[in-house]
Amino acid sequence: MGIFLDGIWQAFYLLVTLDPEVLRITLLSLQISGSATLISMLLGISSGAAVALAEFPGKRVVISLINTGMGLPPVVVGLFVTMFLWRNGPFGFLEILYTPVAMVIAQAVIAVPIVTGITIAAMQNLPPNLRLQILSLGATRIQMVWILMKEARLPLLAAVMAGFGGVISEVGASIMVGGNIKGFTRVLTTATVMETGKGNFELAIALGIILLLLAFLITGVLTIIQQREKRR
Amino acid sequence: MTGPVTPLIELSGVTVHRGGVRVLDVSSLAVAAGETLGLVGPNGSGKTSLLLTLATLLGTTTGTISFRGAPVATRRDRLAYRRRCAFVFQEPLLFSGSVADNVASGLRMRGMGRAEIARRVDETLHRLRIDHLRGRAAQKLSGGEAQRTSLARAFATAPDLIFLDEPFSSLDANARESLVADLAGTLRETGATAVIITHDAQEALALTDRIAVMERGRIVADGPADDMFNNPVSEFMASFAGMETVLVGRVASTRGGAAVVDVSGHAIETAVAAEHGSAVALCIRPENVSLSVGPARAGARSSVRNSFPARVVDVYRKGVFFKVRLDCGFPLVSHVTADSLERLRLAPGRQVAASFKATAVHVIRK
Amino acid sequence: MDCNRKITAFLIVAMALLAGSWGASPAAAQKVKSVILATTTSTQDTGLLDVLIPIFEKKTGFMVKTIAVGSGQAMAMGRKGEADVLLVHSPDDEKAFMKAGFGARRRLVMHNDFIIVGPAADPAKIKGTKKSADALKKIAKSESLFVSRGDNSGTHAKEKNLWKAAAVKAEGQKWYQQTGLGMGQTLAVAAEKKGYTLADRGTYLALKKKLGLDILVEGDAKLLNIYHVIELIGKNFPKVNVAGGTAFADFMVAKETQKIIKTFGVEKFGSPLFFPDAGKRVESLGK
Numbered sequence: 001m002g003i004f005l006d007g008i009w010q011a012f013y014l015l016v017t018l019d020p021e022v023l024r025i026t027l028l029s030l031q032i033s034g035s036a037t038l039i040s041m042l043l044g045i046s047s048g049a050a051v052a053l054a055e056f057p058g059k060r061v062v063i064s065l066i067n068t069g070m071g072l073p074p075v076v077v078g079l080f081v082t083m084f085l086w087r088n089g090p091f092g093f094l095e096i097l098y099t100p101v102a103m104v105i106a107q108a109v110i111a112v113p114i115v116t117g118i119t120i121a122a123m124q125n126l127p128p129n130l131r132l133q134i135l136s137l138g139a140t141r142i143q144m145v146w147i148l149m150k151e152a153r154l155p156l157l158a159a160v161m162a163g164f165g166g167v168i169s170e171v172g173a174s175i176m177v178g179g180n181i182k183g184f185t186r187v188l189t190t191a192t193v194m195e196t197g198k199g200n201f202e203l204a205i206a207l208g209i210i211l212l213l214l215a216f217l218i219t220g221v222l223t224i225i226q227q228r229e230k231r232r
Numbered sequence: 233m234t235g236p237v238t239p240l241i242e243l244s245g246v247t248v249h250r251g252g253v254r255v256l257d258v259s260s261l262a263v264a265a266g267e268t269l270g271l272v273g274p275n276g277s278g279k280t281s282l283l284l285t286l287a288t289l290l291g292t293t294t295g296t297i298s299f300r301g302a303p304v305a306t307r308r309d310r311l312a313y314r315r316r317c318a319f320v321f322q323e324p325l326l327f328s329g330s331v332a333d334n335v336a337s338g339l340r341m342r343g344m345g346r347a348e349i350a351r352r353v354d355e356t357l358h359r360l361r362i363d364h365l366r367g368r369a370a371q372k373l374s375g376g377e378a379q380r381t382s383l384a385r386a387f388a389t390a391p392d393l394i395f396l397d398e399p400f401s402s403l404d405a406n407a408r409e410s411l412v413a414d415l416a417g418t419l420r421e422t423g424a425t426a427v428i429i430t431h432d433a434q435e436a437l438a439l440t441d442r443i444a445v446m447e448r449g450r451i452v453a454d455g456p457a458d459d460m461f462n463n464p465v466s467e468f469m470a471s472f473a474g475m476e477t478v479l480v481g482r483v484a485s486t487r488g489g490a491a492v493v494d495v496s497g498h499a500i501e502t503a504v505a506a507e508h509g510s511a512v513a514l515c516i517r518p519e520n521v522s523l524s525v526g527p528a529r530a531g532a533r534s535s536v537r538n539s540f541p542a543r544v545v546d547v548y549r550k551g552v553f554f555k556v557r558l559d560c561g562f563p564l565v566s567h568v569t570a571d572s573l574e575r576l577r578l579a580p581g582r583q584v585a586a587s588f589k590a591t592a593v594h595v596i597r598k
Numbered sequence: 599m600d601c602n603r604k605i606t607a608f609l610i611v612a613m614a615l616l617a618g619s620w621g622a623s624p625a626a627a628q629k630v631k632s633v634i635l636a637t638t639t640s641t642q643d644t645g646l647l648d649v650l651i652p653i654f655e656k657k658t659g660f661m662v663k664t665i666a667v668g669s670g671q672a673m674a675m676g677r678k679g680e681a682d683v684l685l686v687h688s689p690d691d692e693k694a695f696m697k698a699g700f701g702a703r704r705r706l707v708m709h710n711d712f713i714i715v716g717p718a719a720d721p722a723k724i725k726g727t728k729k730s731a732d733a734l735k736k737i738a739k740s741e742s743l744f745v746s747r748g749d750n751s752g753t754h755a756k757e758k759n760l761w762k763a764a765a766v767k768a769e770g771q772k773w774y775q776q777t778g779l780g781m782g783q784t785l786a787v788a789a790e791k792k793g794y795t796l797a798d799r800g801t802y803l804a805l806k807k808k809l810g811l812d813i814l815v816e817g818d819a820k821l822l823n824i825y826h827v828i829e830l831i832g833k834n835f836p837k838v839n840v841a842g843g844t845a846f847a848d849f850m851v852a853k854e855t856q857k858i859i860k861t862f863g864v865e866k867f868g869s870p871l872f873f874p875d876a877g878k879r880v881e882s883l884g885k
Binding site: 127129130132133135136137138139140143147150151 | 284287289311314315317318319321323325327328337338341342385386389395
């Protein structure tokens with residue numbers, strides 16, 4: 001309990017004094033996970049909408065694969081991305097292993113199925129005739145998809161939040177493909193793991209608390225948008 | 233509107249299969265410009281499939297759809313055709329945003345200018361008497377308001393053709409009545425052609441010029457609305473037209489050129505000729521069945537009057553009438569006034585005499 | 599519709615911020631040639647590298663990517679050419695590594711020593727035992743809890759050697775538990791469970807205050823923890839940054855660096871965490 005209180009105190013102290021190292025780690029976390037979320041949003045929402053709206057054989061199999069993908073263990077993703085990005089791996093020529101770019105890729109791989117899966121559920125939850133109603137108004141295919149997405153925007157926002165929550169808190173893949181390099185690929189989660197390993201539990205707890213605050217802040221903003229919408 | 237004039241829309245040889253089952257099989261159907269066609273039929277008879285097919289919202293297995301004589305075949309054709317049509321579903325299916333946003337949605341899809349959109353939205357809101365709802369959030373309207381908005385959204389694009397799938401069935405009686413009247417007025421004023429699915433005889437009478445009856449995916453009867461109501465050619469249409477008693481029997485003999493039909497061992501006299509031994513359905517309007525106390529006197533006073541001893545099964549109110557269900561060895565329904573109810577002391581179990589004229593029996597040859 | 603505008607605005611702002619941050623981030627420094635240093639967690643956990651690497655980077659212009667893993671994994675990376683230089687402390691494995699022809703040069707950098715720590719109550723009565731092998735035998739005999747790293751690190755390798763020397767088959771015994779964790783966490787587990795463990799002195803000193811574990815055995819020549827820097831052979835893997843690896847290895851044994859190593863930790867812990875050994879012979883250590 002003492003350690004926990006010390007941790008809270010230290011988190012407070014680090015935040016108030018704008019500790020440059022903590023600030024840098026926090027911003028990097030935000031930057032990497034934000035980029036990964038953005039990518040997963042673009043890929044996940046478009047592919048989720050495509051899967052939800054298209055009729056094709058094996059659709060159920062595809063959906064259940066995506067749903068399985070929603071629970072991809074980050075460590076496994078990290079392992080695969082690392083193997084692909086090794087100098088002597090298929091994408092070694094990119095020379096991006098142990099860089100923030102590699103972390104964005106790994107996190108996007110984790111988040112895309114999450115966003116896709118929730119998008120599919122959101123689109124399938126719309127009234128079944130809504131699609132026909134939109135087409136009957138003379139919509140082109142693109143106009144139809146756009147309107148459906150607008151109608152599903154609240155659950156889609158939830159999809160993005162889930163994706164962000166999944167990657168900002170993820171550590172296994174980040175530490176594997178990023179390497180936890182000080183000032184370069186060290187983010188809140190990897191720093192927390194390292195400080196725990198060192199036995200600096202107060203600092204680890206402090207970093208954990210900062211991570212929680214960050215996640216709370218971002219999803220809080222999105223939730224406020226979502227809920228204000230709902231009341232209208 | 234008939235004859236050599238090209239119909240506004242025409243189906244030919246259309247079949248639709250879903251999950252290996254044929255749900256629609258319409259060899260031909262044409263709707264003339266300005267006409268209002270009602271589609272009636274039991275649940276699952278393919279009415280909605282036909283309506284969606286007409287609106288090119290359902291993939292067909294075979295057949296063609298033509299609009300103003302030209303086939304609607306390619307995706308481009310369908311888009312152009314859909315932009316001449318509108319569809320109103322049973323549920324309002326409004327988009328988020330205001331009522332005005334909803335009414336404008338079809339116009340926006342067509343890339344119309346702001347000023348023109350504003351003008352058309354104003355006009356349509358006014359026509360459907362929902363000017364006051366303009367700025368309201370569409371998701372917070374009452375059922376009647378929402379369906380009015382849905383209709384306004386459909387009419388805003390000035391469609392040549394409008395499809396309505398039981399648009400009023402989820403509304404209460406008041407909202408329905410005023411909306412039916414406004415829809416009838418709007419159809420008349422705009423001259424739009426309409427195809428409407430309805431389960432309500434009043435609605436059908438108020439709105440349609442012509443009625444097509446569907447059963448098991450086919451059109452089994454098609455004709456002017458008045459004919460269909462007065463001389464229904466199918467059992468479904470008969471009950472739709474208010475003939476609550478439908479009895480199936482066989483022609484047992486002929487008396488004076490008119491058929492006498494055996495229904496579960498009881499002879500019912502009719503006023504029309506029918507082939508001896510053929511199967512027929514007898515349809516009787518409840519208002520044509522009169523009740524009295526005392527013994528039944530079949531054929532005593534008039535050779536064209538059917539009279540049977542009957543036991544009252546139950547009685548319940550239906551509008552200004554009371555509906556009395558009777559058991560005469562075959563089921564029979566009668567409508568009586570409150571006055572008669574009291575005078576005859578009608579209650580379940582009471583023995584009465586039920587009688588109806590032979591001319592009140594509508595015969596459908598099967 | 600203005601709700602959509604709000605969401606769109608939020609997205610645009612988020613995208614702009616992200617794009618801006620990438621422009622200004624250290625990722626932009628990617629043009630600098632980097633050196634991948636595969637090393638053990640103990641060098642990172644003590645903070646030594648945090649002191650040395652900025653100096654190296656400033657001096658040479660290389661950017662060092664420190665991947666802190668166990669010695670075993672560090673050498674595995676070396677075998678695959680996924681690292682440019684290794685800083686490890688698992689001499690037997692290192693010799694095998696050199697023998698297999700993966701390394702170009704292996705130079706002694708520094709040492710500190712391992713210690714056997716445990717609860718003050720010392721149930722196996724090993725305090726003051728001179729030989730590590732005797733201490734381990736006593737632990738085995740009394741079946742007192744021993745917490746092992748079990749993570750294939752240099753420390754783990756050392757520990758396995760010590761058990762071998764003591765002729766005790768510890769693995770699989772009920773009193774022998776493997777954490778699979780780093781040194782700091784393993785120490786914490788040992789403290790929590792009141793068990794014995796083998797630790798490097800640096801990590802122990804850094805955490806001493808929080809642990810409540812005492813040094814029970816120290817000073818045995820077998821307990822030396824020796825760090826070597828290994829350069830890789832470039833011709834095996836054309837992508838290996840040989841120049842960078844060599845520069846780092848040279849840096850580690852350079853006089854100024856050795857001086858920093860000598861004083862590192864004195865201020866904080868009262869005694870140095872590492873002893874610089876560049877140029878010495880392994881056999882001369884600890885004497």
